[in-house]
Amino acid sequence: MMNKNQQNLLSKMATGNGHGENSPYFDGWKAFEDNPFHPTKNPHGVIQMGLAENQLSFDLVETWLMKNPEASICTPGGVNDFRDIAIFQDYHGLTKFRNAVANFMEKVRGNRVRFDPDRIVMSGGATGAHEMTVFCLADPGDAFLVPTPYYPGFDRDLRWRTGAQLVPVVCERSNDFKVTREALEAAYKSAQEANIRVKGLLITNPSNPLGTILDRETLRTVVSFINEKSIHLVCDEIYAATVFTQPGFISIAEIIQEKEIECNHDLIHIVYSLSKDLGFPGFRVGIVYSYNDAVVSCCRKMSSFGLVSSQTQHLIASMLSDDEFVNKFIAESANRLATRHKVFTTGLAKVGISCLQSNAGLFVWMDLHHLLKEQTFEAERSLWNVIIHEVKLNVSPGSSFHCSAPGWFRVCFANMDDQTMDVALTRIESFAVQNNETSTTVPMKRQCWQKPQNNLRLSFKSRRMDDIMMPQCLMSPHSPLAQSPLVRARN
Numbered sequence: 001m002m003n004k005n006q007q008n009l010l011s012k013m014a015t016g017n018g019h020g021e022n023s024p025y026f027d028g029w030k031a032f033e034d035n036p037f038h039p040t041k042n043p044h045g046v047i048q049m050g051l052a053e054n055q056l057s058f059d060l061v062e063t064w065l066m067k068n069p070e071a072s073i074c075t076p077g078g079v080n081d082f083r084d085i086a087i088f089q090d091y092h093g094l095t096k097f098r099n100a101v102a103n104f105m106e107k108v109r110g111n112r113v114r115f116d117p118d119r120i121v122m123s124g125g126a127t128g129a130h131e132m133t134v135f136c137l138a139d140p141g142d143a144f145l146v147p148t149p150y151y152p153g154f155d156r157d158l159r160w161r162t163g164a165q166l167v168p169v170v171c172e173r174s175n176d177f178k179v180t181r182e183a184l185e186a187a188y189k190s191a192q193e194a195n196i197r198v199k200g201l202l203i204t205n206p207s208n209p210l211g212t213i214l215d216r217e218t219l220r221t222v223v224s225f226i227n228e229k230s231i232h233l234v235c236d237e238i239y240a241a242t243v244f245t246q247p248g249f250i251s252i253a254e255i256i257q258e259k260e261i262e263c264n265h266d267l268i269h270i271v272y273s274l275s276k277d278l279g280f281p282g283f284r285v286g287i288v289y290s291y292n293d294a295v296v297s298c299c300r301k302m303s304s305f306g307l308v309s310s311q312t313q314h315l316i317a318s319m320l321s322d323d324e325f326v327n328k329f330i331a332e333s334a335n336r337l338a339t340r341h342k343v344f345t346t347g348l349a350k351v352g353i354s355c356l357q358s359n360a361g362l363f364v365w366m367d368l369h370h371l372l373k374e375q376t377f378e379a380e381r382s383l384w385n386v387i388i389h390e391v392k393l394n395v396s397p398g399s400s401f402h403c404s405a406p407g408w409f410r411v412c413f414a415n416m417d418d419q420t421m422d423v424a425l426t427r428i429e430s431f432a433v434q435n436n437e438t439s440t441t442v443p444m445k446r447q448c449w450q451k452p453q454n455n456l457r458l459s460f461k462s463r464r465m466d467d468i469m470m471p472q473c474l475m476s477p478h479s480p481l482a483q484s485p486l487v488r489a490r491n
Contacts, residue, residue, distance in 0.1 A: 018160040024384060025050070025152040025400035032394045039419060047424050050394040052208065052362045053415035054242065054279035056336040057329060061278075064325050071318035073311055081314065092300065093122045097313035100320035101287060105272060107326055108241040113253040121288040121299040122313075124306030126238050126273040129286035130157040132306070133269055136298045137232050138164045138199040144234070145169050145187050145201045147179045149401035149408070151208045158202070167191045167198065173405040176356060177210055179203070179218055184225050200232030201225070206239040206249065209401050209410035210365050211358030213243060219255045227263050234269050241277035241330055243360040244338035256291075265291040274316065276362065278329075283312050337362070337414060340421070344413045347425045351432035362414040366395070369407025371435065380406040391431045393424060 028050045037045035069077035092098075098117040105115050123129040138144070140163025146154060147169040158164055169187040171177040184201070191198045203222060205214045214222070226233040235252040243249040252270065256263045270289040275281035285308050288299045320326060345355055345364060356365040372379040377399045384397040387409075398408035413421065 013161070019156055023152055023155075023400045024381065025396050028384075028388055028394040028396060031388050035392075037392070037420065037423070039423070043423075044392065046388065046392045046394050047420060047427070048394050048415065049412050049424060050396045050410075051415045052276065052412050053281060054276055054333070054337075054362055055416065056279075056340060056414050057333045058279065060325075060329050060332060061319075064319060064322070068318060068322075071315050073314060093120070093308070094310065094313045094317060096317040096321070097122075097308075100317040101285075104320045104326060105240075105287075105289070107330060108249075108277060109251045109253065110248065113251060113257065115253070115289060119289055119291070119296050121290070121296060121303055122308045123286035123288060123299075123303050124308070125275060125281070125284040125286040126236070126271055127153065127157050127286070128284075128306040129271045129273065129288045130154070130234075130236070131162060132299050132302045133234055133271060133288055133290075133295075134158050134162045134164050135302060136295050137234075137269075138162065141165065141197070142199040143167045143191055143196045145184065145191070145198060147171050147177075147183070147203060149177065149209055149398060149403040150202075150204065152396075152400045152402075154202070164199075165196060167196065168402055169201075170404050173408075176212070177207075177403075179214065179222065181221050181225060184222075188229065198229070198231055200234055202234045202236065204236040204239075205252070206237075206243060206360035208236075208239065208361060209363060209396070209398075210356055211361035211363055212356065213247065213249055213360050215247065216250055216255070219250060219252060220258075220261060223252070223255055223261055223263050226267055230264070230267070232267050232269060234271060236271045238271065238273045238276050239361050240272070241333065242337060242362060244334040244341065245359040247359070249360070267292070269295060277333075283316070284308060285312065285316060340413050344411075344421070344425065348428065351429050353428070353432055356408075363410050363412040366409045366411050367407060368409055369405070372407050375406055377406045383407075384409070387431070391427050393427060 029048075032046045032048045032050070035045045036042060037047045065071065069075040070081075072078045073082045095117070098120040101120055102115040102117040106113060121129075121132075123132050134144070143165040144158060144167070146166050148171050150168075154166065158166060167187050167190065169179065169183050171179060171183055188198055201222065203214065205219075206212065207214075222233065233252065237251060240249050240251065252268060255261060256265060256268055268291045270287075272287040272289060274283060274285040284306075286306075288295075290296050290299065341358075341364070348355060348364075348366065354367050356367065358364060368383060369375065371383055373382070380397050380399055384395070387393050387395055393411075396410040398406065398410070401408075401410065416424070
């Protein structure tokens with residue numbers, strides 16, 4: 001806590017709460033950081049299932065790096081390029097980097113569209129790309145419409161330093177949270193009634209947190225809407241290569257080239273990165289691709305505040321220029337995501353837990369509304385506290401994504417190895433099975449989700465919680481706890 005004198009010495013931004021860390025989304029991260037799971041050093045710790053990261057195909061990248069040491073200027077094979085890469089580079093970026101990124105974006109979209117490398121503007125990750133785009137399109141107080149549920153980081157990325165506002169487009173559980181013309185019109189009208197100037201619509205395709213893709217008809221509806229209102233359309237496509245089953249991904253770039261679509265291309269902007277599709281969030285490679293010349297020019301000047309290092313550009317350019325590697329990576333990554341998704345959702349289904357049907361992303365949208373004492377967000381928060389502090393899984397509650405209905409949780413499945421996933425599934429199975437057993441053996445007025453002393457608490461009568469937290473590799477072979485689906489799938 002800052003005292004009054006410290007507050008007077010600093011800016012309102014430094015002393016304010018605009019970063020948005022007062023959210024269960026970030027609270028879950030803190031719980032993990034305070035007690036991180038490790039299979040031997042801390043087997044009862046919190047497993048990180050709140051991080052949307054793709055770690056399933058790192059071996060492919062590592063193999064490529066071993067075969068191509070010259071791609072890095074920090075190896076004997078690449079040291080001859082050190083001087084040229086280490087000296088000053090302007091904010092346009094290396095030509096070979098922009099060419100390689102444009103080529104990769106085309107491959108991810110099935111080579112059905114073309115991207116002009118001269119419109120590739122780099123930024124420090126998708127976070128920087130989104131903020132840079134808002135700075136170019138809106139003034140403080142202006143608003144963007146955003147369909148719910150949406151990524152909690154948008155409240156920070158789009159609002160904190162720009163002064164822009166976000167107006168939720170409320171999508172309903174009844175139609176699997178699909179974006180409709182009616183919902184778009186309702187949000188636009190509510191903003192007008194509040195005297196808020198709407199400058200754009202932000203869509204995420206594939207969706208975070210839903211793991212679904214927008215179909216062609218929905219994308220056409222979106223383009224028609226923004227064209228009629230003469231507002232910008234920002235398309236976050238950072239999960240484009242995580243689509244692992246049909247139907248395939250459709251980029252907004254495909255829609256606007258359809259002959260029957262009427263659209264002012266100056267209103268269309270794509271945000272992309274390599275954080276999710278390649279699994280390189282630490283490289284901070286973000287991309288703005290705009291069809292508006294003025295936006296490209298402005299973003300390029302602004303990118304000076306968050307450039308991608310020339311060393312990273314050099315490495316990425318070499319890797320993404322290798323067509324054989326890129327084709328293999330895209331296909332194999334999708335296969336591994338599909339396998340992990342199937343194993344995880346099958347394990348959940350066996351204990352009566354369902355998820356929204358999805359075919360993309362690094363997570364599932366898990367439905368636990370049947371476990372809520374009441375259908376309220378307060379009850380959701382209480383259940384989340386149990387999952388975090390007793391089951392020891394960092395999952396993200398739907399309320400942090402501005403979901404319109406309580407009981408949904410985003411659970412990430414691609415940021416861990418098979419053994420950790422095995423432990424996570426074991427914990428979830430135990431949690432669900434114990435809840436079902438307790439529900440059938442106690443009187444109706446004393447369900448296991450009863451809220452004694454205002455705290456929702458799961459009761460484990462038959463086993464100690466430490467036993468349930470124990471990894472499979474450390475449990476007795478005579479343990480009464482059933483093996484998880486991941487173990488069964490490997491046997």
